[in-house]
Amino acid sequence: DVKVTQSSRYLVKRTGEKVFLECVQDMDHENMFWYRQDPGLGLRLIYFSYDVKMKEKGDIPEGYSVSREKKERFSLILESASTNQTSMYLCASSSSARDTGELFFGEGSRLTVL
Amino acid sequence: GQNIDQPTEMTATEGAIVQINCTYQTSGFNGLFWYQQHAGEAPTFLSYNVLDGLEEKGRFSSFLSRSKGYSYLLLKELQMKDSASYLCAVTDSNYQLIWGAGTKLIIKP
Numbered sequence: 572d573v574k575v576t577q578s579s580r581y582l583v584k585r586t587g588e589k590v591f592l593e594c595v596q597d598m599d600h601e602n603m604f605w606y607r608q609d610p611g612l613g614l615r616l617i618y619f620s621y622d623v624k625m626k627e628k629g630d631i632p633e634g635y636s637v638s639r640e641k642k643e644r645f646s647l648i649l650e651s652a653s654t655n656q657t658s659m660y661l662c663a664s665s666s667s668a669r670d671t672g673e674l675f676f677g678e679g680s681r682l683t684v685l
Numbered sequence: 686g687q688n689i690d691q692p693t694e695m696t697a698t699e700g701a702i703v704q705i706n707c708t709y710q711t712s713g714f715n716g717l718f719w720y721q722q723h724a725g726e727a728p729t730f731l732s733y734n735v736l737d738g739l740e741e742k743g744r745f746s747s748f749l750s751r752s753k754g755y756s757y758l759l760l761k762e763l764q765m766k767d768s769a770s771y772l773c774a775v776t777d778s779n780y781q782l783i784w785g786a787g788t789k790l791i792i793k794p
Binding site for chain 1: 689693716718725726727728729730733774776780782783784786787
């Protein structure tokens with residue numbers, strides 16, 4: 572079974588803490604994405620990467636950074652967590668083919684910032 | 686701006702048929718996706734439409750009209766396990782995905 576694995580399902584952090592969210596995929600996909608999902612809103616793209624060591628800002632990159640040192644791993648970093656970053660974070664991957672662009676998602680990491 | 690609209694919530698009865706609509710206004714169009722997301726789980730791919738018409742896949746069908754900026758997902762012979770959120774997403778001219786907020790479907794016995 573193909574899989575996208577996120578390191579933590581639930582996290583509780585304090586304001587100002589540094590937070591690492593890890594994502595690993597085993598499908599040899601070139602493309603990886605970080606989204607956040609909030610009630611009443613569509614998925615919002617934070618950052619994405621089309622290749623190792625490459626990153627592009629999505630729609631809401633402020634307050635976040637990413638790292639892609641290896642093809643299978645894409646990390647999301649909150650340098651100084653704030654309460655408005657309380658959310659569900661979803662990692663996804665896809666192959667480079669543009670014809671369907673089907674995304675494979677991880678189970679999500681629910682972050683609460685107090 | 687770019688926009689995807691779908692109903693927030695729908696209720697249907699087990700064994701019945703339900704149609705979930707999605708309308709979109711985007712800069713360009715390169716395909717429309719439907720994903721299913723059970724509570725607390727990852728979204729999973731259901732269908733992809735890039736040409737006008739109906740795509741059927743078992744109990745689920747997806748329809749697209751590019752001229753109307755409109756799609757629907759049709760679920761037949763509803764089962765309790767179909768209770769989930771259904772997400773509509775459109776790929777724009779830059780191949781970026783624009784997501785709707787999702788439709789929560791509640792199935793009653």
